[in-house]
Amino acid sequence: MSAGHHQLYRAGDTPVHRLPPQCKLAAVAVFALVVVATPREWFAAFGAYALLLAGVAVTARVPAGSVLRRMVIEIPFVLFALAIPFIGTGERVQVAGLSLSLPGLWAAWNILAKATLGVVASILLAATTEPRMLLLGARRLRLPPMLVQIAMFMLRYMDVILEEMRRMRVARESRGFTARDARHIPVVARSAGALFIRSYERGERVHLAMLSRGYTGSMPVIQDLTPSAGQWLLAGTLPGAALALLLGTWGLRAMWGMS
Amino acid sequence: MTASLEVDRLAYAYPDGTQALFGVDLRIERGERVALLGPNGAGKTTLVMHLNGILTAGHGTVTVAGLPVSKDSLKEIRRRVGLVFQDPDDQLFMPTVRDDVAFGPANLGLRGEELQQRVKDALTRVGMLEAIDRPPHHLSFGQRRRVAVATVLAMEPEILVLDEPSSNLDPASRRELAEILRSLDVTVLMVTHDLPYALELCERSLILSGGVIAADGPTRTILSDAALLAGHRLELPYGFTVP
């Protein structure tokens, strides 16, 4: 029924899958922070971060191929990063006959390395945690209930909208229309209006069904998700190791008088 | 004895000004199975939305087992009136059948073993207990409709209101649902334009047309009156005669 390309979750029963969602959310967020805080010259640290993520992927049995496929999301920024050395300013270096900006090369590396690590961490999170569990986790991390609720309805309706979009595109294209340039914006705009009404009314009906069953604005929480200290510790391995690496590298460099 | 459902001079217009109900009167006794017949656009769904207070009456009153529908009584009214929507996909929004059936009773405050027992009982009554841990969207349409009925039964309603229960069902699912509905020990109001289904399940029928109740009587009598049916855009399927 729903072949939505956002089916990111890969069912499994590994230690990573079993971790309570709030632990994983917190771990990924802290990991991303550590990565971003790492100076771009510390190549070894980035390599080590990548190894850490590879370790998580292996533990969670998420195949490399599926991670790579999902990394296409990053392409626009990869392109941007690749363009920086050409359009960047500052000192130029000659590489294979091309004049490249040295600061541009550094910046491109910086963006690529950090963005890629962040993207892979998020992909692993989504691959090992069901969306609704992530929402429960977010709720446990004290994300405001209003936001959690909006997110819940949003995920519920993503399928509906994507499916309607696909149907409408098929209907348009089967009549010989493909959106190629700005002149087609009015057609796309009109479909957007229809799409909105269709999805809106569907959402309204679901909400009425919920109200009919006593819904008063907050989802009843039935499961108990309290993580044990051990689970927090396990989840802390990734950001913990990354942080240790960061601090360790910093300490060594300070000792040897590098900067 | 108080009626399960009593509607008195109910009138309603939508916010855009379209008026759908022009003074509906009806009374359903406890244990009755009643069909509400009417063509598209007669105001059937609008009427149903008033029964549990989703829409607020512009004029007139709705009373469920002696309790008038009002802003203060909404919670109890929604427990008493179990609404099964036409499209089960509107009704099933949780990731598993279990969560979906538990949603209503959990909103009523049930937890733990009591809640799980409610869920299992309701699913048993519609013959869907084996699907308890499956995601609703993996079920067939007929199965989803049965689960939708279970989500409402789990709230132990006073009256079960079904909106077009037979629509989009294949013949086997249609028969299975009929058997389930007949086996239930609750008052049923079935909104439909599937006349044979009404005849099969309900001893009494009402015709809602133009926003008012146009006829009320035994289903057999109403379906035999060709002129009455034609006057309200209702038709028996080709080749079907009332036995």
Added chain:
Amino acid sequence: MHVPDGFFNLAVSVSAGAVAAAGVAVCLRGARRELDDRTAPMAGLVAAFVFAVQMLNFPVAAGTSGHLLGGALAAILVGPYTAVLCMAVVLLVQGFFFADGGLTALGVNITLMGLVTVLAGWGVFRLITRSVRSRAAITAASFAAALVSVPASALVFTLLFWIGGTAPVEIGTVAAAMGGVHTLIGIGEGLITAVTVGTVLATRPDLVYGARGLAAPLVLRGADGDVTVVPEGRVGVRTPVRRSRPFLLGGVGVTLVLAGAVSFFASGDPDGLERVAEDEGFIGQAADHAFGAWTLADYGDVGGIPVGIAGIIGVGITLIVAGVVAYAVRRRGHGGDLPV
């Protein structure tokens, strides 16, 4: 426009995070007034819709890509406070589930695509509809609001990039690429927003927040012939909300900031900036900043037109068009003929 991890320096990421958190907090309070028990799923739908709309990508110069933002649409449909929440949810979900937009850049992304688009969009929308309340005016105002909101967001992006971008790219190049392409995207977004709002308005006017107060009083007729006129504001009908002043002020504030940025960049071809820097005497300090090394470099001339100016011209045209639309609609309103 989703900013990945490592694109901005830590200072900008953290400050934008603080701005975003404060903005979301304010909106959580404000949304309590907008959201009744029926509107939470609507907000979810708007979020899903915005999400879907953001998947339509357009290639942008310099290799990056731009897309529709949806903030103005959300503001008009569910109200500005809820709209910010919707945008925040979209970005959170994109960041955590889809790895689109860096987690440490969430603050930047929420600020750019949530706060700025909603503030600019709603500000323009209210400015136009404050005096005129007809369907035509609301549709036109939706167009103008969306049209302005996208380049506004692009401009703030450029501003942030100038303050703390990690890439040593000429600010004029960024301004041109972002401003130019997002002006085009703004036109597309304006059309889609106007048509969407128009469609919803035609079929379900009760669902458009920005159109509250348009519905006529209801007439109820009983079967016995009694006729009852029900005044506006009865149970079940949302009453118009006129608490727009904070947002109006916010919108004006953003516009002023943007105007400042525009005029700054308008003279922002490197020579001009260098001169300004010398005149103002901050060229010495600039060297202390991370951007000092490159903001003043001698680039930014493409085909004889300073690229910074090219981008700004686009934005300027947008603002003028929006202004003309606003003026025209308001004049019509004062003329008194309000065909719906």
